[in-house]
Amino acid sequence: MKSKISTAVSQIPLSGIREMWKRAAEYDNYISLGIGEPDFNTPKEICHQALEDAVRGATHYTQSQGDPELIEAIQRYLLERLGEDLSTGQIVVTTGGVGGLTSFFRTVLNPGDEVLLPEPYFPPYRHNIEWVGGKAVHVQTSFENSFVPTPEALEAAITPSSKVLVLNSPNNPTGAVIPAETLDNIARIVLERDLLVLSDEVYERLLFDGRTQESIWKRPGMNERTVVVHSFSKSFAMTGWRIGYAFGPEWLIESMIKVVSSTTSCAPSVSQRAAVAALRLDAEVIDAMVEEFRVRRDHAYEVLEQLPGVRVHKPGGTFYMFPDIGQITQDSRQFALDLLKEEQVVVVPGETFGPSGKGCVRVALTVNQEVLKEALERIRRFIRHIS
Ligand SMILES: Cc1ncc(COP(=O)(O)O)c(C=O)c1O
Known part of the structure; x- marks a missing residue:
């Protein structure tokens, strides 16, 4: 019976994340x-407001584009963040950031269209590109250039079939932030080559050391050809609410709304009410979460960079680090499996996120400082043992 599963779906490999999860379940500690x-729960103010609104009756379908009050709140938020007054027709509310990116690919891709995908990358991009017959074309990055896609590597990957460029800054899995000047150069190539851009900025609030979000959207000519994906999941600790949104040119968002309408009808209405409350939240609540991730990052960086055979960048954003263990072993899957077996610490093999991740592992700083300290000590002991 298994042969009845579609080729596209049966070709999805077991994700490195799921594999590690399954194996970890064999251990108690x-x-x-x-x-x-984020390991934090959703701020209480958000939960209370959503509950109150649900009791009041906010439990029905909304318009496919989204609850008008949420769209207005997003407009205000974007005015503050981007300094730009978007029209309501430029915004669509989605089922998480994933809802935004899947609707985008469905909206623009025809079979055979190529999507330029800098790697390492968030694996669902690839699946969603391939499910609609698109082709993911890797743009290589490296530890040496901080896992930032260079304009040269991008040019080298472009063919006459290239239609879309995916950018993800701050990045999962590396935590890399694309510098402003690189975005300027990439935008010039995008214009010259008449590409569309999907800019995944779901980590836009999780930036450290005084950085503010730099978006390709703000570069000349880009707002006619870019869709930006935002999410409440990471910034507001709302992963389970499945709520996000996308903004872009009206001509494109209009069609994305048709896709949302035919796939999910609309984003969950109670979650949309929660999102309204999230956008009213005092910025200090978010800043406190970001500061906690910053402290964890600094501690993890201090420990990891001292380990023999390990190279690591200090990420500019997110809650991920992507140490290179290539001098110890190129087989990061085996490294992760042995680390789990010997010290019961879960990390994700870098190649889960594309070939540039080979010889690296993704470390998520999503445990409290005390637990993180213990995990890092176990990693230190493991590396000393195998070196
Ligand atoms: C880069 C990136 N984009 C999008 C998402 C989707 O998140 P959500 O659908 O929860 O908003 C994630 C989640 O891990 C991610 O890392």
């Missing part, structure tokens, strides 16, 4: 640095 979600 493991520490997971594998999970890509």
